[in-house]
Amino acid sequence: MPKATRQSFGEALAALGEKEERIVVLDADLSCSTKSELFAKKFPGRFFQMGIAEANMIGAAAGLALAGKVPFACSFACFLTGRFDIIRVSIAYARANVKLVGTHAGIGIGPDGVSQQGTEDLALMRALPGVTVVQPADDRETRQAVEALAAHDGPCYLRLTRQPVDDVHAEGYRFRLGALDVLRPGRDLSLLATGGTVGPALGAAKMLAARGIEAEVINVHTIKPLDVDALARSVSKTGRVVTVEDHTVIGGMGGAVAEALGERHPAPLKRLGLLNVFGESGASDALYEKYGLDAPGIARSVGAWLRP
Amino acid sequence: MKPSVAQLRELARRMRIDIVRMLHAAGSGHPGGSLSCIDLLATLFSHEIERTPRNAADPGRDRVVLSKGHAVPALYACLARAGVIEREELWSLRRLGSRLQGHPDVARLPAVEASTGSLGQGMSIAQGMALAGKMARPGFRVFCLVGDGETQEGQMWECAMSAPKFGLSNLTVILDANGGQIDGFTKDVMNIEPIADKMRAFGWRVLEIDGHDFPAILSALDQARAGAAAAGGAPTYILARTVKGQGVSFMAGDYTWHGKAPDTAQAVRALEELGADQGEIAAVKATKPQKG
Incomplete structure (x- = not known):
């Protein structure tokens, strides 16, 4: 059944929160859109609502990671990666174990238009040394990608869709980070x-x-x-x-x-x-x-x- | 063992000598802001958190984040006096292969706690650590030294808003208000005053001190510690009025010493003013500064 990968992400993260206590989640007033709200409802003490202030959220995520947490920092792809220099120095250069989650990838978000469409985020994140960049294609893959990135030690960028996408993988599919x-x-x-x-x-x-x-x-x-x-x-x-x-x-x-x-x-x-x-x-x-x-x-x- | 005021003063004097020698050998760097914050950092590292090689990697350690990363010679001097790095390593500052990068690099040297130098970012990082500190049992505290110039960055104000929201009483931000930045006096470049009123309005407990007065620094840190012990309290903001280039007469108060290293004659003069012994002075004379 078609499903937005942001939805799969939100469900997977909330489930993973039970197994991995180091996971904390930050959002910048878009938790209902990025679906980090699913985690927030289940683990209110491990969710930080940062308001519409992405730079500060990214910095806080870096600090949480440097202190041993596994933070997922979520916003729209364009707003998150638009704070490029904060990601570059506070996270990538520091090799801070932050998982940046950019939802609303591309023109696929539709009517909101260009200011909300992340269409250069891959180019930005790819340019940073040591940052793993992942974009899953369907529900099955997204769930496994969330687990794989949480387990991966190092900064990551996860790109997700607003729009529902068709299943491209059958049951039994095994996601392998870094493999075609x-x-x-x-x-x-x-x-x-x-x-x-x-x-x-x-x-x-x-x-x-x-x-x-x-x-x-x-x-x-x-x-x-x-x-x-x-x-x-x-x-x-x-x-x-x-x-x-x-x-x-x-x-x-x-x-x-x-x-x-x-x-x-x-x-x-x-x-x-x-x-x-x-x-x-x-x-x-x-x-x-x-x-x-x-x-x-x-x-x-x-x-x-x-x-x- | 906590040092006395006289011992702190002596420590800071020795660290000023280290800073001048580091910058002279490196041939570039930032003396003004390193010398303005060294009394604050010396007190933090030797009195407040008592950094040692043994506690430097302890997950429950109190942390110090240097947001104004260009003042990193002051941080390296503190780490050397704490025994976390060798003093001899200080002279490798800014040289190829050194862990002592021109601005803090936590991946190369974990003891600096965070990578900074792009201004305005350290306070948010410290806030994230303080959030983790609140979740930890037992908790830990986080100190962040910020500059007045970087207070012009918008991210600082995002953090000014959020840290009180989260009740981060374990976070203490210290403003090294030396009044100068690269292009001029901060009041002319982009005035941040009245900074105490602004931070109070954002919900911080603000203490204003002379950042070169050790009893005042100790008293402010005592109050911050008392605030950290109280539940659900506000974060503390210590507004420390300082002098850029403090301790070296020809640098003091002169913003043009923000970002240039002393040559050999200037370094020797500075060391003489700081009461360095003949061995230190001879070492400077024998050192060929790196060419930028």
């Missing part, structure tokens, strides 16, 4: 997606298959560190790469893939996402359609690129 997740094998191209675009990429692969194009669909849940070995293996088989993300194509997952392949295994590459533009207001589905991130849009772009 091949969802569908193929020989003609490697189709890499992350977060809210994984479902549409799978849909596009079906459409392409009907035209005789076999896409290998890969879920890049861990954007940093990127599993370059697995990436090179896929590309050595398919010979070309398309990346698709609800984020600017500059510095995000597509950027990471381009950088890695450029050095390791150069191959023709096409990046889909926000093409050096901001988004806009509109229904989530309508935005994905307009910006070519829905299944038909991805299939169309891939088809046109392969067979112009």
Whole structure:
């Protein structure tokens, strides 16, 4: 059943709070949206409402981590990563064990428009040494990613969707931090997606298959560190790469893939996402359609690129 | 054993010598703000928290966060006097491979407690530690030394608002109000006054002292300690009026000494004023400062 990954996160965090007593949670007046409220209701003594003051929240999270806690600091992706220098010095440089949680990723949030749409957050977080960057694709994966990041010793950035996303994993799926997740094998191209675009990429692969194009669909849940070995293996088989993300194509997952392949295994590459533009207001589905991130849009772009 | 006022004064004098020697050898750095806060830090480290190599990594230790990270030579001097680092290591300040980075780096040197230097951030970090301190049994206290220049940062005011909300009586923020910053006097660059009234209005218990008067520093720390023992109380804000470059006549009160190191002749003169022995002075003369 379609479910927003922020909802899966909130449920998973509340459950994990029982097992891991070091977990504390901070939010900046968006707990009802980030779903950290589920933890807050269950563990009021371990939840800190910081008000609309993200810089101070990030700093407090750093201090809690340096004192041995495992803080999850939550807000919208754009507001959180907008306080870049605080994250850079107080958390990343200090190697503070903070889990930054940015919900409302991308244009997928819909009508609220650009000021609420996190569309450069991956680029920002990726640039910081030692920060693990994860964007899960569905409910199953999100729950396991929350546990994996809580267990990982070091700063992390978790990117989540506001909009419901389809299940892309079956029961029994095992999330492996730092590993590429091949969802569908193929020989003609490697189709890499992350977060809210994984479902549409799978849909596009079906459409392409009907035209005789076999896409290998890969879920890049861990954007940093990127599993370059697995990436090179896929590309050595398919010979070309398309990346698709609800984020600017500059510095995000597509950027990471381009950088890695450029050095390791150069191959023709096409990046889909926000093409050096901001988004806009509109229904989530309508935005994905307009910006070519829905299944038909991805299939169309891939088809046109392969067979112009 | 808690030091007497006379012993604190002597400790601070020796640490001022360390600061001048460090900055001279490094060839760059921030003497003004290091010398203005050293009496406060010396008292904190030797009297209030009594830092030793044994308690430096204790999870229940009281912590000191230096928000004005550019004054880190003062912090290194305290750590050396506490025996947490070797005094000889002080002369590696700002050199390649040293743990003594130009601004505090907690990943390289855990004893500095936090990475700071991008101004305005340390108070929030200290607040987070104080939250953890309130959750711990037994609890611990957190001290944060902030500058008046960095008080211009918005994040400081976010924290000014939040620490009283959480009843962080175990948090003591000390303002090193030396009145100067890189571009000029703080009152001209961006006035933060009346800072005592502002912090009181935000819900802090504010104490105003002369930051070079040891009995006054001790008395303020006593009051902060009494406040920390009271349940649900307010955090304490010690407004310490200081002189930038205190202890070296040609630096005192001159903001142009915010961010430049003394050359060899200046360092020798400073050491003579501070009553350094001939061995220290000879060591400075024999030291070739690093080229920035």
